[in-house]
Structure formats: structure tokens, C-alpha cells
Amino acid sequence: xxxxxxxxxxxxxxxxxxxxxxxxxxxxxxxxxxxxxxxxxxxxxxxxxxxxxxxxxxxxxxxxxxxxxxxxxxxxxxxxxxxxxxxxxxxxxxxxxxxxxxxxxxxxxxxxxxxxxxxxxxxxxxxxxxxxxxxxxxxxxxxxxxxxxxxxxxxxxxxxxxxxxx
Amino acid sequence: xxxxxxxxxxxxxxxxxxxxxxxxxxxxxxxxxxxxxxxxxxxxxxxxxxxxxxxxxxxxxxxxxxxxxxxxxxxxxxxxxxxxxxxxxxxxxxxxxxxxxxxxxxxxxxxxxxxxx
Numbered sequence: 001x002x003x004x005x006x007x008x009x010x011x012x013x014x015x016x017x018x019x020x021x022x023x024x025x026x027x028x029x030x031x032x033x034x035x036x037x038x039x040x041x042x043x044x045x046x047x048x049x050x051x052x053x054x055x056x057x058x059x060x061x062x063x064x065x066x067x068x069x070x071x072x073x074x075x076x077x078x079x080x081x082x083x084x085x086x087x088x089x090x091x092x093x094x095x096x097x098x099x100x101x102x103x104x105x106x107x108x109x110x111x112x113x114x115x116x117x118x119x120x121x122x123x124x125x126x127x128x129x130x131x132x133x134x135x136x137x138x139x140x141x142x143x144x145x146x147x148x149x150x151x152x153x154x155x156x157x158x159x160x161x162x163x164x165x166x
Numbered sequence: 167x168x169x170x171x172x173x174x175x176x177x178x179x180x181x182x183x184x185x186x187x188x189x190x191x192x193x194x195x196x197x198x199x200x201x202x203x204x205x206x207x208x209x210x211x212x213x214x215x216x217x218x219x220x221x222x223x224x225x226x227x228x229x230x231x232x233x234x235x236x237x238x239x240x241x242x243x244x245x246x247x248x249x250x251x252x253x254x255x256x257x258x259x260x261x262x263x264x265x266x267x268x269x270x271x272x273x274x275x276x277x278x279x280x281x282x283x
Contacts, residue, residue, distance in 0.1 A: 001198070003238055005184035008202035008250050012263035017187055019276035026192025029233035030173040038228045041177075046167065068261035069275075092261060094204040095254035102210035111207070111217045120221060131167075134260070136276070146170035153176060160227050162220070163168050163180040164206050165188065 013093070020136070034160060041159035043116075044125035046149070047107040048133030049099055049166040050091035052076045059090035059132045073140035075131040075149060080109055080124055093134045094166050106166060125158050133165055168193045181206055181223045185236070194233045195226045201243050202250045209244075 006014045034041065050059040053076065060072040078087070084103040089096035099106040112124040129149050135141055153161065172178045172194050182188040183206050185198030199206065199219065208215040222239050229235070243250070259267070266273055 001186060001189075001238070003185055003198045003200045005186040007200065008183075008247060010251075010259075010263075012259065012266060015266070015273060016262060016276060017184065019273075021187045021190045022277060024187075024190040024192070026190065029192045029194055030169055031194045031230075031233040032172050032175055032177050034177045034227050038224060041227070043224070065261050068265045095257045096204070098205040098210055104213070104216050105205035105207045105210055108207050108216055108220050111213065111220045114213075114217060115221060115224070121224065134262075141167065142170060146167050147174075149167075150171055150174040150176070153171070154174075158176060160177040160179075160224075161168075161171055162223055163171075163178060165180065165182055165184070166203060166206055 036159065038121055038160070039119055040122045042123050042125050042157055043112060043121045043160050043162060044153055044156070044158045045107050045109060045112060045128040046161060046163045047128075047130045047166060048091075048164070049089050049094065049096075049106045049130060050132030051078060051087050051089055051099065051103070051107060051130035053078065053082060053086050054088060055086075058088065061090055061092060064092060064134070069136055071134040071136065072132050073135055073138075073145055075129055075145045077152070078107060078109070078128045078130055080113065080126050080128065082109065091132055091134065091166065106164065108164075112162075122159075125153075125156050127152065127156055177227050179223055179226045179230075181219065185238070189234075189236060192234070195230045195235045196237070197223045197226055198236065198238045199241055200238075201241065202245075204254065208241075215241075
């Protein structure tokens with residue numbers, strides 16, 4: 001692996017990342033082949049940046065400030081067409097100003113729609129998703145948030161998903 | 167998350183600026199990119215750059231024939247590490263970073279996985 005995953009992060013973040021990596025056990029990796037060519041697929045995006053529409057509930061930052069070992073494990077729906085003017089980025093481990101200046105650096109819905117217009121994918125899903133990625137304990141994310149997102153993806157006829165950690 | 171969705175019948179790919187960590191989870195398709203955190207698709211208002219990164223990521227969906235398909239994307243970030251850090255120097259440290267700075271003896275707790283209070 002030529003890419004240095006720790007290149008841009010500070011010492012404390014590096015420690016947290018390395019400790020987290022050491023606790024992972026890959027086990028058997030699931031694999032679902034693409035059911036049809038990409039140019040016919042409906043594609044959805046998921047960002048871990050803690051993006052919420054301004055008219056939606058913010059991610060709980062006070063809870064994390066009270067207990068720094070905790071992170072808000074819920075998710076928000078981001079309808080296609082939502083722009084940086086409509087959202088806030090609620091994540092205490094990143095610099096939110098880039099995404100609040102141009103949402104496509106986190107959740108590239110406009111770029112996805114352009115690739116659909118160009119015929120590279122079938123279409124962009126009508127709903128995209130965000131959760132907040134600082135979760136040392138992923139129990140609720142896996143047991144509640146992931147199944148809820150999966151149900152929503154099925155209902156909207158999504159074939160493929162691009163995940164973008166931040 | 168990616169593993170759960172893949173097991174639920176979706177073809178998934180992750181674009182990660184920290185591919186060493188993402189790969190540790192064991193994911194079906196992974197595109198690594200040497201970009202800084204907080205803007206994984208590229209610089210704000212660089213639509214062409216963002217589109218190229220997204221398109222290269224999507225290509226893994228067509229190309230992967232089995233799990234743990236890993237590709238390093240050839241994009242290079244146009245700033246130095248110092249410039250990247252300087253651009254975000256006003257961002258306060260995360261609560262956990264602040265806590266561990268004050269109470270470094272709590273660091274081992276990160277490794278145990280027993281992080282509930």
C-alpha cells in the first residue's frame with residue numbers, strides 16, 4: 001500500500017485511528033456482484049461527515065462533549081438536489097468548512113447527476129445519506145442505522161452504493 | 167456499514183483517504199486516495215477534479231470480480247502537509263483528543279474496545 005493513511009492527521013487522531021484499526025477483525029468479506037452494467041444502475045451516496053439539512057435534527061455534539069468516548073450513531077436523509085446552502089456539517093473531528101462551502105467535496109450528488117446525464121450510470125438515487133463517523137462503539141450503527149438505510153435503499157430501487165468516509 | 171449493505175444485496179464501494187484503516191474492516195471494494203480528510207472528493211468548486219475521482223471510484227463496481235478488491239487512485243493533492251494543516255488550524259481539537267491530552271493514562275482504553283462508561 002503506497003498511500004500513507006496518517007499523512008494529514010495530528011498525533012492524537014493518529015493514536016485513535018491506530019487503536020481502532022487494531023480492534024478490527026475482517027473475517028469473511030461479503031460480496032454482491034453488480035447485477036447489471038453500471039450505466040443501467042441507480043446509485044446512492046453515503047457520507048460519514050455528519051451532514052444534516054438545516055430543517056432536520058443536528059447530530060448530537062453536546063452528548064459527545066459530555067462523554068468524548070461517545071458519538072451520535074443516527075443518520076439523516078439528504079434528498080438529491082440538496083446543496084451546501086441547505087445543510088450543516090456536524091462532526092467534531094473534521095474541518096466542516098470545506099463541505100459547507102461545497103457539499104460535493106463530501107457528498108458528490110451534483111457530480112453523480114452529471115455522470116448520470118453523461119450515461120456513465122443509470123441514475124442518481126432520489127435520496128442519499130449521512131451519519132457521523134466518529135463511533136468507537138458501532139453497535140447501534142450496525143444494529144439500527146445500517147438496516148434502516150438498507151430498507152430505504154431497497155424501497156428506492158438502488159443497485160449500488162458509494163460510501164465516502166471523512 | 168459497507169459490509170452490512172453488501173450483505174443486504176447492494177454492490178458497494180468505499181472511497182477512502184485512510185485506506186489502511188478501511189481495509190482492516192474487510193470491505194468488498196475499496197478505492198484509496200491520497201487526499202486529506204474533510205474533503206475526500208477534492209477541493210471545493212473543483213467540479214472536474216471531483217467528477218474524475220467519483221468516476222474512478224465507480225469504475226471499481228464494474229471491475230471487481232471478488233471481495234477485497236483494492237485500487238489506489240492516481241490523484242495527487244496540490245498542497246503540502248503543512249499547507250493542509252494550516253488551512254484548518256482554527257478547528258478546535260476533538261473532545262476525545264482534548265481528554266487524552268489531559269489524561270494520557272486513558273489511551274490504553276482505546277485498545278480494549280470497552281469504551282462505554
